Amino acid sequence: MIELNTATPYLDQYGKDISEQIALDPEKYRAFEREGITNRMMVSLLKQIQNAPLLVGEAGVGKTAIVEDLARELLVSNVPELKGKHIIQISLANLMKSSDGESFAFKFQAVLDELMANKKTMIAFIDEIHQIVGTGAESNHSALDAGNILKPALSRDDLQIIGATTTKEFHEYIAQDGALMRRFDLVEVPELSYAQTQRVLEKIVPRMAKDMTVERDVQARIMQLANRYMTDRFFPEKAIMLLDGAISLAKLKGLSEVTTEEVTDIIHDDYHVPKYVINQTVDERLMNLSAGLQKKIIGQQKAIDKITLKITNREAGLGDNSKPESFLFLGPTGVGKTETANQLAILLFGAEKNFIRFDMSAFKFASSTLQSFKNQLTTAVRHTPYAVLLLDEIEKADPEIMDLLLQVLDDGRLTDDYGRVVNFKDLIIVMTTNSGAKAIQNQNAKSDLVKNDKKRQENFEEQLALALQGDGYRPEFLARIGAMIVFDVLDMTDMVKIVGLKLAILNEKAQEQGFKIVYDPKEVAKYFPTFELGYEYLNDKKVTSSPIAAYIADVGYKPSKGVRTIDDTLGEHVGNPVANAIMKQRQGKTNDFNTFVFRAVGNPPSLTSPYGDWQPLISRAWEVQDEAL
Numbered sequence: 001m002i003e004l005n006t007a008t009p010y011l012d013q014y015g016k017d018i019s020e021q022i023a024l025d026p027e028k029y030r031a032f033e034r035e036g037i038t039n040r041m042m043v044s045l046l047k048q049i050q051n052a053p054l055l056v057g058e059a060g061v062g063k064t065a066i067v068e069d070l071a072r073e074l075l076v077s078n079v080p081e082l083k084g085k086h087i088i089q090i091s092l093a094n095l096m097k098s099s100d101g102e103s104f105a106f107k108f109q110a111v112l113d114e115l116m117a118n119k120k121t122m123i124a125f126i127d128e129i130h131q132i133v134g135t136g137a138e139s140n141h142s143a144l145d146a147g148n149i150l151k152p153a154l155s156r157d158d159l160q161i162i163g164a165t166t167t168k169e170f171h172e173y174i175a176q177d178g179a180l181m182r183r184f185d186l187v188e189v190p191e192l193s194y195a196q197t198q199r200v201l202e203k204i205v206p207r208m209a210k211d212m213t214v215e216r217d218v219q220a221r222i223m224q225l226a227n228r229y230m231t232d233r234f235f236p237e238k239a240i241m242l243l244d245g246a247i248s249l250a251k252l253k254g255l256s257e258v259t260t261e262e263v264t265d266i267i268h269d270d271y272h273v274p275k276y277v278i279n280q281t282v283d284e285r286l287m288n289l290s291a292g293l294q295k296k297i298i299g300q301q302k303a304i305d306k307i308t309l310k311i312t313n314r315e316a317g318l319g320d321n322s323k324p325e326s327f328l329f330l331g332p333t334g335v336g337k338t339e340t341a342n343q344l345a346i347l348l349f350g351a352e353k354n355f356i357r358f359d360m361s362a363f364k365f366a367s368s369t370l371q372s373f374k375n376q377l378t379t380a381v382r383h384t385p386y387a388v389l390l391l392d393e394i395e396k397a398d399p400e401i402m403d404l405l406l407q408v409l410d411d412g413r414l415t416d417d418y419g420r421v422v423n424f425k426d427l428i429i430v431m432t433t434n435s436g437a438k439a440i441q442n443q444n445a446k447s448d449l450v451k452n453d454k455k456r457q458e459n460f461e462e463q464l465a466l467a468l469q470g471d472g473y474r475p476e477f478l479a480r481i482g483a484m485i486v487f488d489v490l491d492m493t494d495m496v497k498i499v500g501l502k503l504a505i506l507n508e509k510a511q512e513q514g515f516k517i518v519y520d521p522k523e524v525a526k527y528f529p530t531f532e533l534g535y536e537y538l539n540d541k542k543v544t545s546s547p548i549a550a551y552i553a554d555v556g557y558k559p560s561k562g563v564r565t566i567d568d569t570l571g572e573h574v575g576n577p578v579a580n581a582i583m584k585q586r587q588g589k590t591n592d593f594n595t596f597v598f599r600a601v602g603n604p605p606s607l608t609s610p611y612g613d614w615q616p617l618i619s620r621a622w623e624v625q626d627e628a629l
Contacts, residue, residue: 002086006117010110014094018125019071019086026076031062031069032203033196033236038069040187045123045160046081050185052154054129054174055164057189060237063164066189067125070162074123087162088115089125092135092146104135108146116158129163130173133180147180154183197235198223201243208240209247213257221260222246225267225278231423242266273386276350282315285348292347296501297336299494303329303485307340310483311348311428319482323412324427326480328394330464331487332437334562338392340487341430345388348428354387356380361393366400373401378416386426394431395471402477409480431481436467441559444489490562495553498563502570503549506578513582517574518597518621521547527597527621536601543601544614548574551600551616573616574598595621 008015022029031038037055044053055063071087095107115124126132132146153159163184165174174181192200201222205214222242230238245266250258264278277285290308297304307327314325329337338357345355358377363369381389391397391405408414412425443451443460451457464486468478478484490498500520507517518524525531528545536545556569578596585594602614 002084002118002121004118004121006114008114008118010107011088011114011122014107014111015088015090015124017086018068018089019075022068022071023075026072028207029065029068029072031065032200033192034062034066034069034189037066037187037189038073041066041070041162042073042077042079042082044185044187046079047185048157050183051157052161052163052184053187054170054184055162055187055189056167056170058191058234059166060234061189061191062236063189064127067162067164085121085123087123087125089127092126092128092131096135104146105149108149112149112153112159115161116153119159124159124161125164126161127164128169130165130169133173133177147177151180151183192235194223194227194235197239200236201239204240205243208243209258211256212247212250214243214247215257218246218258218260218263219243221263225263229267229271229273229278231425232421245270271385272383274350274354277348277386280350286312286315289347293340293343296343297340298497298501299490300336300340300487303340303487306483306485307344322425323409324389324424324429326409326429326482327431328478328481328484329430329432329487330436330484331434331440332489332560332562333434334564335487335490336563337430337432337487338390341388341390341432344428344430348388349386354384355390356384356387357390357392359392360395360397360401363397363401366398369398370400370404373397374404374414375417378414378420378422381414381424381427382416382420382422385423388428388430389424391429391431393433395433395435395473399472402472402474406477406480409477433468433471435471435473436464439463439467440486441489489559490557492553492557495557495563495566496547496549499549499552499556499566499570502566503574506570506575510578510582514585514594515578515582516595516621517578518595519548519574519599524597524599527619528599531599536599538601538617544603545617546600546604546614548598548600548616550604551614554605554612577618593620597621 002017041053041055045051055066057063067087074082074085074087077083090111095104095111098104115122132150135146150161154161174184198219201219205219222239226233226235226238226242230242233241242263246258246262249262249265253262255262264275267273267278268275286308289311290304293304293308294301310319310327311325313319314321319325329340331337341357342352342355346352348354358373363373381387394402394405397405404414408424409429412423414422414424416422439460446456464484465478469475503517503519507519510517518527521532524547528536530536531545534544534546535542537543552566552569552573556566557563558565581594581596597619599617600614601617603609603612604614605612
């Protein structure tokens with residue numbers, strides 16, 4: 001108990017004696033790795049001038065814990081001026097309540113009067129002390145806010161107050177009031193280092209885990225994941241929070257030991273980080289990136305190499321990790337820009353659900369769509385912060401939306417309508433455009449000698465830049481994009497490979513229904529031994545035969561529309577016949593076959609015959625020598 005000079009009815013109602021609470025279990029309130037700052041606070045309290053210490057630091061660095069540690073030290077201090085002093089925390093929020101009919105200014109002054117009357121035994125503590133600026137004022141010009149009420153008492157050395165606030169709010173509120181700032185002794189509280197937090201974790205594990213075991217390797221994993229993924233918080237708080245969550249999850253599972261699985265689950269559930277990303281190292285994901293893209297994206301080796309190199313540099317620590325990585329994909333329609341973005345999401349983040357797509361043609365008019373776009377964007381990214389964000393046909397968006405994106409590319413963050421800061425820095429942002437497509441097509445039509453000429457390449461890039469600016473891209477917007485990736489026009493060899501990929505996907509779906517599509521030349525040759533030699537016998541007549549992929553590519557590919565027209569041709573010649581067979585089987589009309597062999601017979605296009613006379617042919621697997629369907 002502390003000896004009081006006068007009664008303290010207002011302090012009893014609006015204050016909390018944290019020293020009294022700490023005295024019950026002092027070791028619980030020890031602030032590890034903060035001994036120097038606790039000592040600095042005691043020096044400040046002993047000063048004759050500016051003896052009101054103000055702790056300033058980011059949220060979560062342990063400002064309140066330092067005050068509690070100070071209270072613990074004061075309980076056992078041998079310094080006469082400090083010995084036995086209690087720290088009383090004042091609640092400004094409770095003072096603001098007006099249900100008792102007394103004004104905030106009256107109650108706050110009463111609290112200060114009681115503190116001054118008991119100066120020898122009490123030190124006030126106001127957390128979030130920046131709130132005193134303007135609190136209680138009846139208008140912007142009123143002198144009766146808490147800050148102005150406090151200044152005279154501090155200047156006369158009539159009481160001691162400890163304050164705590166964040167760096168941002170200190171500069172926004174207190175530093176703007178020079179007279180108020182001069183009353184305080186500024187004590188900066190930096191974030192604990194990785195090594196310091198590691199030592200803190202080791203010391204608090206026995207107290208927090210109690211009867212549970214948290215091995216050193218699990219503590220190391222907590223440090224790694226907190227450092228990497230809890231980017232909106234600071235050490236030591238984020239490591240302690242992750243430890244606390246993992247312990248709680250282990251208890252729910254009925255475990256006596258915390259494992260790395262619980263740590264991973266907390267990061268996955270609370271921070272929406274894919275387990276694929278957590279469990280795989282960066283090296284493993286990057287090692288598979290180029291090869292994975294090449295399997296799915298045909299004819300774009302230069303683009304793939306440039307994308308992979310850019311992402312690798314970022315992950316190696318050579319990029320600016322405070323901003324999202326960004327790309328502008330340029331090229332004619334249907335050359336693989338969107339599919340590349342989709343595959344990046346799968347390969348980097350483990351699933352297609354980590355692919356966020358916006359059709360920017362839906363946001364042409366800022367007056368009606370800017371707010372809608374911002375709401376949709378912040379909601380999507382807040383729930384899936386580790387993703388590829390595709391902004392398709394970006395040139396169609398209203399200029400005000402481009403300004404919003406400029407902020408995202410510049411700051412790596414955006415504030416939603418609820419005041420929450422949404423982190424964009426872990427995204428890969430891909431913007432696609434058809435702007436400059438004509439310049440790209442003209443460039444692709446030239447010989448390799450011309451395309452590799454340095455001066456002609458510079459001329460091409462100038463034409464491309466002019467085309468982009470002509471479509472509304474401002475230079476400052478283009479300057480903030482990480483890399484511009486030009487996708488080449490696809491040739492017929494590329495198209496045959498792409499059709500092969502599509503046939504493989506179609507075959508997988510058919511097999512799920514109990515059917516099989518044979519299209520690969522080696523597989524077809526099992527049914528037609530001469531197929532690999534380029535011919536077969538049809539009704540005892542020797543005819544030229546070719547892979548079905550070559551036929552579909554030739555008939556379906558329209559350079560002005562890219563790959564998209566291929567799907568219709570593929571459906572007409574392969575998908576439809578198989579679908580009809582599946583439906584007939586379901587209706588019980590036939591069940592005597594389930595394998596289809598596809599190829600094309602007749603002469604393919606040539607210099608003398610640009611269209612050829614070939615036709616697709618489908619055969620049932622065990623009747624190939626008798627009849628074609």
